[in-house]
Amino acid sequence: MTNHITTKWLGNMAFESNNPSGNTLIIDIAPEDGGEGQGYRPKALMLSSLAGCSGLDVASLIKKMKLEVEEFTIETIADLTEEHPKSYNKVTIEYHFKGANLAEKKLQRAVDLSIDKYCGVMEMFRQFATLEIKTIFKK
Template structure:
């Protein structure tokens, strides 16, 4: 399978990129780097792709496992190298699960399957970064 995106320059350092889903997004830099802040930052967009990839693995698995959660969020921090080209060399992925009676063993199983088997973006990150993963359970 091949994915194709087309990214068009919109002047200055702003670009518009399509997606196989049919949705478009804007990429831009902050004012401190010559942009106007009218879009996603390229490197941070990679972190969003990582969270989205893992999230779309985990939620259907939890549904199949009949695990009820009230809420779920993924917080990712990417630590950049000092030298150019700057890239994420350490990435922390924190999974936060909220609910009244969380089945931690099944949730951990779903996270492990995403991290170790299904999330291709996670595997790409592992090629260039130390990826650290942790689950947090917030029982209400």
């Protein structure tokens, strides 16, 4: 399977990028870097991809296991290297589950399956960064 993405320059520092889903997004940089801050920043978008990929795995497993979850949030915190080209060298991924009747062991299993087996973006991140995974449960 091949993904083909077209990214078109819109002028100044902005680009429009499509997706196989037919949706588009704008990529831009901060005004202090010469952009207009009207779009997603490329490196931050990688973190959204990571959280989205793993989140979809976990959401699918929540449905399959018929688990009760009121709220599910993923916090992704990444450290950039100081030198250019700046890249992520450490990424913390926190899975936050909130609910009155959380099946903690099953939810942890869903997270583990995503991390170890299903999430391709997680596997790509492993090639260049140290990953720290945390699972937090709240009533």
